[in-house]
Amino acid sequence: MMAAEEIAQTDRDGESPAGPQRRCLASGAVRPRETLLRFVVGPDQSVVPDIANRLPGRGLWLTPDRRMVEKAVARKLFARGARQAVTVPEDLADRVEGLLRQSCLRLLGLARRAGETAAGYDKVHGLLKKGEAALLLQASDGSRAPRIRLATLGVGQTPGLEVIELFTANELGEALGQSPRVHVAVLPGGLAERLRREAARLKAYNADESRPQRGQASV
Known part of the structure; x- marks a missing residue:
């Protein structure tokens, strides 16, 4: 104490x-x-x-x-x-949430520019199968079955793999400078660790909030 x-x-x-x-x-x-x-x-x-x-x-x-x-x-x-x-x-509470989301997506964009991300089902599947991903981000509005398959594969190959499902396909795509993306993997490194910490704060912030999904993507 x-x-x-x-x-x-x-x-x-x-x-x-x-x-x-x-x-x-x-x-x-x-x-x-x-x-x-x-x-x-x-x-x-x-x-x-x-x-x-x-x-x-x-x-x-x-x-x-x-x-x-x-x-x-x-x-x-x-x-x-x-x-x-x-x-x-x-609206301070809403502003905080928005800034937390922006912080996470900014880090994802930095990881993409550093060549430390892969997007799309096949590319992400390949990284997960080899156990080379540090984080798996999946769109909250993406189709459920593919998300479950990739998460199961990733955790099976890399026990303790962090699976983050806090963002929409549009948000992930915009952060990467691409079209909407449902599946994104981040390679190990400092940016992945910073993104992990920021995502944990965002998840904790809305832990007791029930938020409707914003539609379903099929990317």
């Missing part, structure tokens, strides 16, 4: 002796910094999501959970954490 003075340090964006941990404004839980969502107060006193943890200013931290963001907005927790009056967008 962290001592009281160690927890206090995390609220000032200091490094606690236990490592870089921060306190969630809404739940009070202290967690590793990289698992949380960071917000800052901009020059116009508005609360801004800092998905990449790069913006200047004192960080305000929340568990990556839509309910925590909505709670922070409803209970004016950002003003309390910042110790000043702030402006909070009413």
Whole structure:
């Protein structure tokens, strides 16, 4: 258990002796910094999501959970954490989700430009069969049977293979600069690991949300 003075340090964006941990404004839980969502107060006193943890200013931290963001907005927790009056967008929870999605798709695009992706059923099947994929992304609106076949093959060849089904075929295709894609594999490397972490935050953010699919693709 962290001592009281160690927890206090995390609220000032200091490094606690236990490592870089921060306190969630809404739940009070202290967690590793990289698992949380960071917000800052901009020059116009508005609360801004800092998905990449790069913006200047004192960080305000929340568990990556839509309910925590909505709670922070409803209970004016950002003003309390910042110790000043702030402006909070009413659609902040939706903005956060959009930025998390953009972060994942940007990383996928970088992986494509680095030559670290394969798209399309046959190419992905080949990589999975050889056990060479680090991640398998499949469109949430793609046909179910092919998705199951590839996921089963991938996990069979590479136990623990991460299968991500958070994006539509249009989103995957746009990230790759191609037509809609249902099946995408990412090769091992730093970009794959960063994409894995960002996808985990996005999945956790909407863990309790029931969202209808946006149609069915047959790519």
